[in-house]
Amino acid sequence: MAELLGPNDVRNLAEGLNTAPTKKWGQNFVVDAGTVRRIVRIAGVTADDHVVEVGPGLGSLTLALLETGARVTAVEIDPVLAAALAQTVAERAPEFAGNLTVIGADAMKVDALPEPPTALVANLPYNVSVPVILHFLETFESLERILVMVQSEVADRLAAPPGSRTYGIPSAKAAWYCSVRRAGDVGRAVFWPVPRVDSALVLMQRREVPETTVSREQVWAVIDASFAHRRKGLRGSLAELAGTNAKAEEALIALGIEPLTRGEALGIADFVRIAEELARREAAGSATLEQ
Incomplete structure (x- = not known):
């Protein structure tokens, strides 16, 4: 088992890197080991998966993904965090360190990965969550499922059925690729810093896109x-x-x-x-x- 990160670990890592969560990249780090293991469990990650994680931050969720034996490609836009992630994994989960690849890039510009991904599992920045999800679904046809933690309002929009008050563009476009459902709520206290909005989990299962004569x-x-x-x-x-x-x-x-x-x-x-x-x-x- 990996040595997961708790509140003190996250703060100590950030202090050691002389960094802190920033609004620029919508960073709110998860500080609760139970939450990241819950995410991995709902996502159904196994050793057979190649998981892409967007915005790994200091590595809370990354460690929980790796302890399943899955191969993980972490995409991190923050150069300081991207450079430090492999070392954190080597120290806390050395037996799984070889299963991690880190890509320092904007997720919206990623169009190639070391191997076709089977799952996207991430704590997504609220301001880019829907574009990132749609980009990866369009770019990587091998993605079978997605489990993301997003703002509760975004979760409602993604999972909304036709006719509901929150149904809109994200709902319809997500339905092009996947069946979508809310998979649970997440308390604010599991984040550092504590956000001003509620969060939720969304599970998306890939299905065949509609047959059509148009693009x-x-x-x-x-x-x-x-x-x-x-x-x-x-x-x-x-x-x-x-x-x-x-x-x-x-x-x-x-x-x-x-x-x-x-x-x-x-x-x-x-x-x-x-x-x-x-x-x-x-x-x-x-x-x-x-x-």
Whole structure:
């Protein structure tokens, strides 16, 4: 078993590095060993996994991941923390040190890893959590599951079903790739510094993306437009994509969707159908002009 980090260990490590959590990178370090082991357990990490961890910080979660026998690639944007992580692991979990790779980089720019990852497990900075999740899902098709600790409000948005108050762009785009559910709450006291917001765990299981004749970008353009003005019906929201309000209405009626329906009422399959219908009509219009 690895020697996990407690509150004093985290503070002593930070002091030794002459560093502290910064708002710049949204750092809140986990100081509770029970919490990181809970995260690893819910994520179902085993020795067969290659786990990518974004924002390992001082290594609290990294150590818990490594003690499963999994291979871990830690992506850390803070150069001081990235340089120190391997030494911390060597001292506290020497038998697992060979399973760790550290990449000092912005997670949003990572497009290659030592081997295809099977899981993403991380305590994500609140301000970049959704973009990071979507980037890794798009970039690494080998990812089977994701377990992230995020702001509670973000967790609600990611896991929200169509028709709920918190359903929106993150919910729809996450549903393109995964089934998503909240996997538990996390108390503020397990962090240093203590955040002003609540946190929660989100578990995402990869599934086949919807079969479609259009690109992901075309579907996401429909999603973005549908939520750009939440008080508008789809007829108005999709007018720019369709060309006019009237053309948007015609496309929606053809699909059996009430034109004044709002985006939050639709699931990912509906957004795919709309994107396909708009593309079909655009192609038909272009063909007519060429004749």
